[in-house]
Amino acid sequence: MKALTELVLASHNAGKLKELQAMLGDAVRVRSVAEFSTVEPEETGLSFVENAILKARHAARISGLPALADDSGLAVDALGGAPGIYSARYAGGLGDAANNAKLLEALRDVPDAERGAQFVCALALVRHADDPLPILCEGLWHGRILFEARGAGGFGYDPLFWVPECDCASAELPAAEKNRLSHRARAMVQLKQRLGLA
Numbered sequence: 177m178k179a180l181t182e183l184v185l186a187s188h189n190a191g192k193l194k195e196l197q198a199m200l201g202d203a204v205r206v207r208s209v210a211e212f213s214t215v216e217p218e219e220t221g222l223s224f225v226e227n228a229i230l231k232a233r234h235a236a237r238i239s240g241l242p243a244l245a246d247d248s249g250l251a252v253d254a255l256g257g258a259p260g261i262y263s264a265r266y267a268g269g270l271g272d273a274a275n276n277a278k279l280l281e282a283l284r285d286v287p288d289a290e291r292g293a294q295f296v297c298a299l300a301l302v303r304h305a306d307d308p309l310p311i312l313c314e315g316l317w318h319g320r321i322l323f324e325a326r327g328a329g330g331f332g333y334d335p336l337f338w339v340p341e342c343d344c345a346s347a348e349l350p351a352a353e354k355n356r357l358s359h360r361a362r363a364m365v366q367l368k369q370r371l372g373l374a
């Protein structure tokens with residue numbers, strides 16, 4: 177594929193945008209989808225990959241540029257993989273604090289050994305809105321759900337996600353450390369390889 181010099185990041189999540197930008201470095205010029213529209217596409221897919229493709233196509237369509245989207249979420253073992261693709265909407269679209277409170281309540285009686293979970297990230301890059309061959313990369317990050325929030329970094333479910341390899345919550349990690357270990361980091365390593373940016 178033609179060398180990529182500029183792309184639109186198809187996300188309205190400030191935390192995610194910051195991480196994706198840091199991981200991409202200055203190899204490509206990054207534009208925000210908010211420059212073109214504040215209307216978010218409905219995430220109607222049944223998988224992370226489908227939603228990532230849908231968001232990337234939407235951004236490519238309104239910007240006329242190649243677009244990279246991230247669809248991600250938290251899959252909790254004791255909840256059969258919920259909230260999964262519905263992570264952002266888990267508490268009815270009321271935001272991170274409400275989502276975290278609902279998750280703690282759902283797991284109130286679940287013992288530590290059964291609180292396994294994974295963050296999932298699907299990245300989709302389309303060269304144009306109707307690209308028949310999107311570049312797709314996925315990453316997982318295994319951890320556990322804490323009994324109470326810890327740390328002030330990151331975003332979303334980070335204060336509830338225990339990272340065994342660091343012995344701390346994801347929200348307690350320095351940004352650079354999270355960006356080295358996370359589901360998003362793992363997907364991004366693959367994407368950069370595919371794009372010849374690594």
Ligand SMILES: O=c1nc[nH]c2c1ncn2[C@H]1C[C@H](O)[C@@H](COP(=O)(O)OP(=O)(O)OP(=O)(O)O)O1
Nearest residue numbers: 187188189246247248249250263264331332333334
């Ligand atoms: O590293 C993470 N640390 C903590 N929480 C995270 C992470 N990665 C995803 N998450 C959570 C946040 C949100 O509840 C859902 C993503 O939902 P997702 O639809 O992909 O993103 P979003 O609606 O916030 O922004 P957008 O769709 O515009 O990219 O998973």
Ligand SMILES: [Mg+2]
Nearest residue numbers: 216219247264
């Ligand atoms: Mg979303």
